[in-house]
Each structure stands twice: as C-alpha cells, then as structure tokens.
Amino acid sequence: MKNLLEHGFAVDCYDRETGIGGAWNIRHDRSPVYSSTHLISSKPMTQFPDFPLPDHWPDYPHHSQLLAYFERYADHFGLREHIWFGTEVVSADPIENDRWRVRVRPSHGGGAERELSYAAVVVANGHNSHPRTPALPGIEDFRGKVIHSSSYKDAAVLRGKKVLVIGGGNTGCDIAVEAAQQAAGCWHSTRRGYWYAPKYVFGRPADQVNDATQWLPLRLRQWAFHRVLRLTVGDLTRFGLRKPDHKVYETHPIVNSQLVYYVGHGAITPVTDVKRFNARTVEFEDGTEAEPDLVVLATGYAPRFEFLDPGILGANPPRLWLHMFAPRHPTLAVAGLVQPDSGQFPLVHWQTQAIARWLTLRTTNPERAAQIWAGAADRAEWRWTKAKVSATERHWFEVSHVTYLKAVESLLKELTA
DSSP: OHHHHHTTOOOOEEESSSSTTGGGOTTSTTOOOOTTOBOSSOHHHHSBTTBOOOTTSOSSOBHHHHHHHHHHHHHHTTOGGGEEETEEEEEEEEOGGGOEEEEEEESSSOOOOEEEEESOEEEOOOSSSSBOOOOOTTGGGOOSEEEEGGGOOOGGGGTTSEEEEEOOSHHHHHHHHHHHHHSSEEEEEOSSBOOEEOSEETTEEHHHHHHHTTTSOHHHHHHHHHHHHHHHTOOGGGGTOOOBSSOTTSSOOEEOSSHHHHHHTTSSEEEOOEEEEOSSOEEETTSOEEOOSEEEEOOOBOOOOTTSOTTTSOSSSOOOBTTTEETTEEEEEEOSOOEESSOSHHHHHHHHHHHHHHHHHHHHOHHHHHHHHTTHHHHTTOOOOSSOOOOSGGGTTEEOHHHHHHHHHHHHHHHHO
C-alpha cells in the first residue's frame, strides 16, 4: 500500500480481520503465531528498508513487538484510512481492458456484497493461514486429542501430557522444545533428517553471518556450514536424529538452538514418519510405537486464493514470473509469496516497488511495457535459488534472498531505464 501510494496510485485495501498485523496479530482468527513466537530472522534481515526496527529491541523480536512495529508503520505512512477492515474479497475477475471486477462483503456477520471495478489488483493474503492436514492412516480411530499447530497458542495445553509432535519445520521444532519443558514426555516425528542451524554463530545472529558469506561459492559455504556444525554440535545421528538426505541450503532453514539440547537431555525422543494410528498408540515406520495423549500436527500450510479462478494463477504451484506476476494478466500481481533464507519483509518492499513501477510504466510508456512483458510466460518457470532446492510443496516458493533481490533489481532497472 505504501509503495503504491508513493507512486501516485489511489489504493483500497480489503482485510478480513479487524486490525493491523495479519498473521502476526495473535488475536486474529487465522494467525498461526503462539504466545512464545519470536522471529527466526534477525532485525537487519527482517525490517523494511525505509523503516528500521528499534535499535534497543533484541536481535530476535517477540511477535507482540513485531505487531507494534507494523502498527507504527501504518500510522507513520498514513495507511489506515485506505484500509477496509472486516471486509473480505469474495471474487476478483478479469474484465475488459485488463481491469478487474471485485466483489467484497463484511467478513463478520451479515451484510450486502458490493461490486467494484479496479485498474489493477495486488494479492497479499499470505500463505500461512490454511492448515495442511495430511491423511494419516487410522487417525479417525485414535482416542487421544489431535490438533493442528494453527490452533496451538500456549504451552499450557502440553502440561502433564505425553505429546507427539509431527512435522520437522520451525514450528514443529519450537513446539517440541516447549513440550520438552512442559509435557510428561515428547516424541518428535519427522519424514527426513534436517540441518539445525543455531540462532547465533560466532556471537552474531546466524543469518547475518550467512549473509556476509554470500559472495563465497555455494559449495564452499555448504562445506563451511557443515564444518561449523561438526565442531559445535557433532554428528546428529548420535542423538538419534535422522541423517539429512540433502545438503544445507537445499531446504528451508530450520533455525533452532534448543532442539538438539533437549534431545541430548532425553526430553525429546526423535522418531521416524508415522505409519498408522491405532485407538491408543501410534506406529512409526521403523517399527517403534508411542502412546501419546496429545498429537500436534505441525504440518504446515497450503497457499489458497479462494477469490481467484484457479486458472488465473495457473496450476499448483502458481506460475508467476518472479513469484509476482501472472503471465496472462499484466494488471494482477502477488506480493509476499516467497520463502527466503532471510527475513521476508525487505523482499516484499522491493517486490511492491517493482509492482508500482510496472503499473506506472503501463500508463506512461505502454510500448516499453509491452517489450518487457514479452516472454513473461517463459520466465514464470525460473527459480531464484543458488542450491538445488527440494521440489516438495513446502519449498515451492523457496528463494535465495541475494539471488532473488538481484533479479528484482534487474527488473527495477528495466522499468526505470
């Protein structure tokens, strides 16, 4: 919104929630954060370039601090007056002259739909609001309690229980650590082995150290990371953790300094993938069993665009040039559909700078815009990662922040040449 307004556009923003913050506002119905959530990227790698996070804040701010940051950002740039809170988008359909017919309605309670026409649409609904629940054999017969991590808000639900956490991502590791501190016992089930990056390396936030080494060849960086882990943590299989089947940087980073600590203390028992559920027990692929009271499915989220016809963005995964532009719709853009090896918000800032400048160029120099747009469909297949990233659904939007920002910078230069 801020970048579009600065480029002279009139902007309406529709938000189904009743306040600023999106996923980072724990009061929102679809917020995935829990009471202990902190950033896993440090301040310099997370903040918007034109609105720094406070110097006196910690390296990894709490979710409540980040919400306060967003609220101050909105007030500083005068954004609230352009936001229709408590209003959801029912549909957005392309019409003549690359315009869009948008239908909206109140998201809480009854109310009539409204239909409006816009010159362009920017989708920024995130990809962490629709829980992904796997089909696990026998789970319907299980007599214990099963929840998705999206409904996990506080460690109180773990106290005194025997807990099974399913999922090896950052959320799954966080909840397993909290279970190690609060529960009567904890099993942590993962489909594969992972590399666990500490939050601090050489006394500095790990992502800052990683950023400082981006000029090195990928293989040298991978070797250095593995060397540091061997010197500090050692062989993870010694703790019962599974050996990774990939090199570092080939999956979304797991940033957790405590998981190995609690595994080493016996407070977390690593187990393999779930084979099936029984009435009281859970069987794992390696033949072992557990008898949990509570199962937490930390199995992630799936991107959803219910207000768009499925063909507009293409099949899963969405076919988008630079993870932003739909090749068949030059006035439709998506912001924030990336998973970087850094904080996300600097990337979103430059994404939306590019979106604003693209829409400006379409007005001021349509011939030049048409030249740039030619071949966009072919470029929708490009990936912006240095490493060969896993092709799983969880890694569809994985980008190396340096590689990706260089590509966005190149586009910005084209748009302003």
